[in-house]
Amino acid sequence: MTIHIGANPGEIAETVLLPGDPLRAKWAAETFLENARQVNDVRGMLGFTGEWNGNPVTIQGSGMGMPSLSIYVNELISTFGAKTLIRIGSCGAMQQDVGLRDVILAMTASTLSTPSRGIFKELNFAPCADWSLLKAAAQAAEAKGTPTHVGGIYSADVFYDERPDLNEQMVRHGILGVEMEAAELYNLAARYQRRALAVLTVSDHLLTGEALPSDQRQSSFGDMVEIALQAAFAD
Template sequence: MSTHIGAQSGAIAPVVLMPGDPLRARWIAETFLDDARCYTEVRGMYGFTGTWRGRPVSVQGSGMGQPSLAIYAHELFSEYDVQRVIRVGSCGAMTERVAVRDIVIASGACTDSSMNRIRFEGLDYAPVADFGLLRAAYDAAQGAAGDAAVHVGLIYSSDSFYPARPELSARLVDHGVLAVEMEASALYTIAAGFGRQALVVCTVSDHLVTGEQTSALEREQTFGAMVEIALTAGLDG
């Protein structure tokens, strides 16, 4: 039983979907999983295990930001022997090449966080997705994305939702970064350290260029395509 999850041994499946919002975790469990049961409510960060197409899968909230996600990812890998974690979250489009409700599959993650600078003592480690999961998610997206465009590329994991120097992000866009969120870099790094598989699949919830955005309820309950993509990749990839 880990400190922050508190689930019994064997309660969590080898494949875990990880939204930031614990209410989205509950919505995913109630909408997509059969026989879902809650294994944790510690700190209101819900976790559920059920089955999808007859195979076990768990959904675990992570909270916002890399420090929060790092706690849950570390405990999933170290205490519950989880093999695959797929983050299913929202992101903000940083370029007009990407539209609201498009799906971004993150091949790698840039960041302004100091977490990896501390871990690697100043070296610039490049956190990347597991290629098998990435390929499986891209293939799954061809049938599940509907009218939404699917993009594979770099994402930016920012430590600041309200950055003091937002103009700096233009340099990232010039070098191919598609969207911004707050967790991918930590997930990819921690998974690599444990020799496990990780992937980040995000739905674009708002647009930093056009100002378009979705509502909180839409972000919680209407991003089903990315969930189907993640489930297919996680269980069949």
């Protein structure tokens, strides 16, 4: 048990999926896991542990933004021994050829700053995904026929952005999409020698203004969860 995770020893699996929304964690656990049981409800940030194809899996909400995710990932690694951590979440597309409901596999995550910036100081550390997870996720997505894009994303500090000039440079440099958590996840995975990946579903488009209605977002995310699970346990 930690300050933010009320699970008992042995209740958190070595493989953890990390949606930002705790209700999405509940939906994913009920939809994809067998024998799912709630193991955390501290501050309403729900976590569940069950089995997928006989493999123990925890699905733990991580909240919005890198500071929130950093709290949960630090505790999952340091206290509960998590070894594979996969963010499953939504993102905004930043390229014309990326469509709504497409999946983005984040090879790298650029950012202005993260909670880890104080450690790196003047160094611009380049956090990236675990290669074995990235490769397995790409293969799983191809096998499912899911429209998928692999490349760099941008992890933003703010949701209501007032830097159109920065967005223009992200688009110019081929960044596929924007979200708010993956860069710090990759930093922590590198620091503690863990495997990490961000599997993201496009819910809106910064260039076209298109967006999925809120009632369609959850139902559109099934492919993302299946891809994450298959990647986590690929041979």
